[in-house]
Amino acid sequence: MRTEDMLPICSKLDAIGFWSLEAWGGATFDACVRFLREDPWERLVKLRKALPNSRLQMLLRGQNLLGYRHYPDDVVRAFIQKSADNGIDIYRIFDAMNDMRNIRVAIEAVKKVGKHAQGAISYTTSPVHDIPHFVGLAKEMEAMGCDSIAIKDMAGLLTPKAAFELVTALRKSVGLPIHVHSHATSGLSAMSLLKSIEAGASIVDTCNSAFGEGASHTSTESLVAALQGTEYDTGLNLAAIQEVTAYFREVRKKYWQFESPFTGVDTRVLVNQVPGGMISNLSNQLKEQGALDKMDAVLAEIPRVREDLGYPPLVTPTSQIVGAQAVLNVLTGSRYKSVTMEVKNYLLGHYGKAPGPINEEVKRLAIGNAEPITCRPADLLEDEMDKLRIECESFARSEEDVLTYAMFPELAQTFLQERNAGTLKPEPLLPKEAVSSASSRFAPTEFKITLHGETFHIKLTGSGHPGEEKRPFYVSVDGVTEEVIVETLSEIEISDGKSAGRKKTAPSTGVSNRPRPTHAGCVTTAMPGTIVDVKVKVGDKVEAGDGILVIEAMKMENEIQAPTRGIVVAVHVKKGDSVTPDETLVEIQ
Numbered sequence: 001m002r003t004e005d006m007l008p009i010c011s012k013l014d015a016i017g018f019w020s021l022e023a024w025g026g027a028t029f030d031a032c033v034r035f036l037r038e039d040p041w042e043r044l045v046k047l048r049k050a051l052p053n054s055r056l057q058m059l060l061r062g063q064n065l066l067g068y069r070h071y072p073d074d075v076v077r078a079f080i081q082k083s084a085d086n087g088i089d090i091y092r093i094f095d096a097m098n099d100m101r102n103i104r105v106a107i108e109a110v111k112k113v114g115k116h117a118q119g120a121i122s123y124t125t126s127p128v129h130d131i132p133h134f135v136g137l138a139k140e141m142e143a144m145g146c147d148s149i150a151i152k153d154m155a156g157l158l159t160p161k162a163a164f165e166l167v168t169a170l171r172k173s174v175g176l177p178i179h180v181h182s183h184a185t186s187g188l189s190a191m192s193l194l195k196s197i198e199a200g201a202s203i204v205d206t207c208n209s210a211f212g213e214g215a216s217h218t219s220t221e222s223l224v225a226a227l228q229g230t231e232y233d234t235g236l237n238l239a240a241i242q243e244v245t246a247y248f249r250e251v252r253k254k255y256w257q258f259e260s261p262f263t264g265v266d267t268r269v270l271v272n273q274v275p276g277g278m279i280s281n282l283s284n285q286l287k288e289q290g291a292l293d294k295m296d297a298v299l300a301e302i303p304r305v306r307e308d309l310g311y312p313p314l315v316t317p318t319s320q321i322v323g324a325q326a327v328l329n330v331l332t333g334s335r336y337k338s339v340t341m342e343v344k345n346y347l348l349g350h351y352g353k354a355p356g357p358i359n360e361e362v363k364r365l366a367i368g369n370a371e372p373i374t375c376r377p378a379d380l381l382e383d384e385m386d387k388l389r390i391e392c393e394s395f396a397r398s399e400e401d402v403l404t405y406a407m408f409p410e411l412a413q414t415f416l417q418e419r420n421a422g423t424l425k426p427e428p429l430l431p432k433e434a435v436s437s438a439s440s441r442f443a444p445t446e447f448k449i450t451l452h453g454e455t456f457h458i459k460l461t462g463s464g465h466p467g468e469e470k471r472p473f474y475v476s477v478d479g480v481t482e483e484v485i486v487e488t489l490s491e492i493e494i495s496d497g498k499s500a501g502r503k504k505t506a507p508s509t510g511v512s513n514r515p516r517p518t519h520a521g522c523v524t525t526a527m528p529g530t531i532v533d534v535k536v537k538v539g540d541k542v543e544a545g546d547g548i549l550v551i552e553a554m555k556m557e558n559e560i561q562a563p564t565r566g567i568v569v570a571v572h573v574k575k576g577d578s579v580t581p582d583e584t585l586v587e588i589q
Helices: 007-016 028-036 040-050 073-085 104-112 131-144 160-173 189-199 220-227 238-253 276-288 292-308 318-332 341-347 360-367 385-391 399-407 409-421
Strands: 021-025 056-060 090-093 116-122 148-153 178-182 446-451 454-463 470-477 480-487 490-494 500-504 529-534 547-553 556-561 566-571 586-588
Touching: 007 040, 007 238, 021 028, 021 040, 028 040, 028 399, 028 409, 040 056, 040 399, 073 104, 073 385, 073 399, 090 104, 104 116, 104 131, 116 131, 131 148, 131 160, 148 160, 148 189, 160 178, 160 189, 178 189, 189 220, 220 238, 276 292, 276 318, 292 318, 318 341, 341 360, 341 556, 385 399, 399 409
Parallel strands: 021 056, 056 090, 090 116, 116 148, 148 178
Antiparallel strands: 446 454, 454 470, 470 480, 490 500, 529 547, 547 556, 566 586
């Protein structure tokens, strides 16, 4: 959601009296830069000004901050200082592995700037996760100086019985307020929240009903109504909340083109444990690869990969790590034929200590005889802030810009350069009336064409992002999956949300002329993505299994290895290139 759609309702939200409003952090920072093309720091400043009476809360991934890797301690401290300066009051701090070593520095930094540090337990179920385990985590958080403890049930796995027992145990063991966060994906959250409240939880998370339920949270209005007249009455004005609901119901209509079919109740989560924040993202990524029909297979593979990796809770970044590997296993048709760099780093201990035993065969396939680290991963990292300031001095205007660059270097560089040039453009919000059979790129998605007397049944199964000069479309032609590259020579421009006009675009450079693979030395990718590193050049000698390319797909980096021993005779890609399956990226003879 764009900031401009939030600000008009802020005064009403501010007057209701919520314990806090979660307004920043988590994936919202990434979405601002990547899709909305808004400065996330400017968003925070605007929200702080518009919500003067409310405590603003953010989600912080411990040593991962808002990115997908561990950052040095100086980056963690700088990020927390600047987010506090710009308006954050409460930091919900968690680690995807529940490795308490990875949240200590963040907690210390929050306390130093005088803000509320909330330690969060990433809740999951497995043979190695039980109440004594979670109680132990809470005690460590209390000892670190946390002001409250959150149960972060990102997948909606809490049952009413489990919620009551866990909150009861935590209340007996620590002297801090307990905050319960449970997604509604499994259909259990409302019951679990009520039992949590009865067990002594002080704070619970809900979502306005315009966006609530399903992969989101229990609706705010529903819980407020349920507690009215009881000893747990919130005292919140239901009519005032309904005014907010009416506003957001209309706003949501503007974003119709981004709605996902995977945001309702799905009890499969009780088995696959895919969190609410991951399921819609996963479906979109599979759709873009023309593999949405593989969703059930991927959901079945995710628990197997999770078990192989020692039962990590599925929350960013481990949800992406497990999910991307599950997709690779399904799309390649062979488990661990290709292993992402993140899985390798996970097995090397660079994300922390795995909760349970790791599959030794998978470990051997991924990292061979390499010895995993046993220290806190960030202990191996040198301070970065001075280096980052130098790297981005030509386009960063502030310390906040440097921190944006720290989170997503290449993405942020493009974003900041375009911001400085005044050329930022968000993904367009197309009004439904602009979607017609004559002009829309969205319809139809299934049709028949007749060419040279032959009729073909075409079904569009996915596509790349709008606005790309060379945009991949994944189609089924008489049941056979194909990929076509469409070069945009003109596109629909929505200027004011009411009218559509034609805008000429620069001619593209042509469809990729990379050769198709013809022999064992042709290096290909299993998934469409972007080249982030080319590790070889023509003339290099390589051994089978050597890493020769790094590709980013599904927000994860995947190292592509040499399929055979030999000499590199051709390199058909460079850093930044978009690539697809069935293209030869490097040739080895």
